[in-house]
């Protein structure tokens with residue numbers, strides 16, 4: 001199984017300059033190709049990867065874009081491949097139309113394939129660089145591992161990372177278990193499990209969010225003209241944000257590893273982030289990034305260990321349905337945390353929802369029908385009316 005290992009590293013001044021230049025060229029090429037493809041799209045034509053690759057060759061020959069020749073050509077080609085993937089996802093209705101990369105907001109990264117780096121004796125040297133990267137080996141690579149892809153990135157707080165994709169023989173399927181769990185994303189807690197367990201947000205999350213809000217207010221107050229102070233305020237925001245994401249990622253890693261180890265089948269709701277963010281408190285409880293990160297981790301770890309993740313339709317009325325007798329309540333306002341059904345069962349709102357999510361996921365799984373997310377369906381429709389459910393691809 002291929003697995004990415006990510007480390008921090010400290011670039012020399014020359015390396016930092018080379019990488020910054022490369023990030024800029026990657027962004028430029030991506031945006032130029034996106035503009036060309038968009039322009040074709042408005043004429044109802046499609047431009048494919050090979051065509052953008054030919055465009056890149058032509059751009060490099062112009063005086064205006066000659067600087068693209070100064071950096072390794074591989075990350076530029078990879079940028080075109082990433083754009084191709086973004087379009088494939090868009091045409092497959094799995095993603096929105098690709099967006100331009102912004103100098104300030106977009107993730108700075110460059111991807112190198114084997115022809116553009118050398119990995120020897122535990123030292124990684126990238127194309128156009130004389131010296132190997134000074135990597136902080138926070139954990140060892142698997143014995144004898146040799147990376148097939150290397151991605152260098154810099155986060156908003158200015159920290160440098162290198163991620164290496166290697167074959168990891170230690171990742172083996174776990175012994176099968178019969179256990180299954182349903183997961184509800186809630187208001188009061190990060191997650192509620194069908195077992196009744198409630199998983200809270202990472203520690204300090206609330207305080208960190210307050211700090212982030214304060215730093216953002218300070219940034220907003222800095223006058224446009226005041227460059228130095230504004231940059232300082234922006235770095236402060238990035239630092240607080242980086243700490244939140246680090247803590248959250250750590251929390252989610254522990255959580256997803258445990259869920260995957262303990263359960264054969266994990267059923268989640270296919271939540272549309274856009275819908276969640278409309279509700280202010282829900283947005284506070286779990287940001288869009290946290291949810292997609294959680295789901296991503298769950299899915300790749302399930303694949304590593306031979307487990308199954310099932311996503312059920314987000315319009316399934318999990319909160320309104322009694323998990324004991326199956327009676328559907330007319331309405332279930334968000335402020336109702338516990339309720340008693342006519343059958344006499346008293347439910348915790350979130351635990352009941354998680355139980356229903358588990359039940360609908362297992363039914364679909366047993367029937368072989370599966371469940372498919374409906375990411376962009378506007379307006380609410382009950383999943384009950386949409387049988388047969390389809391499997392998540």
Ligand SMILES: [Zn+2]
Pocket residue numbers: 322323324325326327341342343344345
């Ligand atoms: Zn009932």
